[in-house]
Amino acid sequence: MEKENEIAEKLKKHLKNNVFEVKIPRERRIFVKIGKTALKDAVKYLVHELGFTHLSTITGADTSEEIELIYHLAYKGSIELSLKTTVPKEKPVVPTITDIIPGAVLYEREVHDLLGVAFEGHPDLSPLVLPEEWPERVYPLRKEYTLEKLRKLTESTES
């Protein structure tokens, strides 16, 4: 757990009061909650200074008032750090990290499709996983879209 604590301390020192919460539930797992404004700085620092070169994926989750974004970054394939930040549901905008990690390109598009988060500066946010005829501004992984509601919505676009 030494290495995990060391990473958490370094991140806290670098981001100062932008770090809201740090949890190390077990070996090789770190959860860090940060402010949205510090996201790019945090990712840059993790990738370039701390060696978290691998992005496993980006998870988006609806927490009813906000949308939570979780960037799962791996250190030498081993320690998995989940960097969490939230964006308001009415205006879910966050800067892209594709300029730091080119491998994030599809993960951001996926979250954009399913939860409606706009990644500012992303080269192409066209639909990736949803069909072309999918109704606009319908984000299926948001909690307000129950299966019943989605069925109705997609039925009405059928010919």
Add this chain to the structure above:
Amino acid sequence: MRYGSIIKVPFGPQHPALKEPENFMFEIDGEIVVGVHPRIGYNHRGIEKAFERRTYLQNIYLAERICGICSDAHTTCYTQAIENLLGVEAPPRARYIRVIIAELERIHSHGLWVGIAAHEIGFDTLFMYVWRDREVVMDLFETLSGNRVHYAMNTIGGVRRDIPADTVPKIKHGMDFLEKRLKYYLNVVQNEQTILKRTSGVGILKPKDAVELCAVGPTLRASGVKNDVRVDDPYAAYDEIPFNVVTHDGCDVLSRIIVRCEEMLESINIIRYALDNMPEGMIRVRVPMAVPPGETVSRVEAPRGELIHYAKSNGTTKPERYKVRSPTLGNIPALCKMLMGAHVADIPIVLAGIDPCFACMDRMTFIDDKTNKKWVWTMQQLRRKTRK
């Protein structure tokens, strides 16, 4: 040869070179690929949303069905995640059984892939030989679990079936046979001109690009990067079993074939070691239906690479959010890089090179769309349909 004018060629979703529906738009200058735009989603089934509607127990069956090839990798990842949230651990014998099933799955998956790769380059004799030998593993699965594809071995808190002592010699016998055959194939792959001419120097992925584009699994290891979840972030009983992480620095399709063949040989040794050192004892612990609030990240080295699941629980019997990222999605940006500059004729083998599993990759919509027609079946309609 280049002509200076670029034309767009759609590839898929229905295409003779792709076994599963997926679309790639290629920009071609003469014979050379100069642009690649993937369009995925043709297999989306809404599995992540479906996870939120089902109980933790029902979700084992759902996780099993994310993929028809690496079904065990998904349930291992799922059950590990839920065990972690519950604060329980699978008994030692169950962890060894998980390793044995996972490695058998790796052999059958890599074997399937070597066959497909041979088929893509027109070497159908090798395709048929490899698939014939792969039957040994499929038969072992049937003996051990009763099923060839969805083995349903994992459950929350352990495994559902034991490996009885009288089947151990049968497994070992199968491994001896496969070892002999694999050594032969490894020799064929490295010396046969049919393979070398079509794969050597084709679909180059440099180590720097592989890391930057977050490639995973054999694709990453064939570019010389030594990352393997089994060693880096050990789970099940992998921390107690000695084995080598196979890498190759050719960075081309040939390296990807060699890495997978050598990995199968490693898997055979892992299975032998696990059978000899499997502790006695129970194979599962009972767990409660409801899971306390929390979140966890679970990782597994699936045959195609790093598989990651994220689970968030809310204290009920159903998860609040369940996220799956399969290895194929992780390898798509790297695949686009490999295809740039490739010849049109090499597209199928480069595509096959990452061992794409599109059913795994697509999980999340609510519509079956075939030939642009969409419909949604309710559970009742589906039941009615199946009764007919």
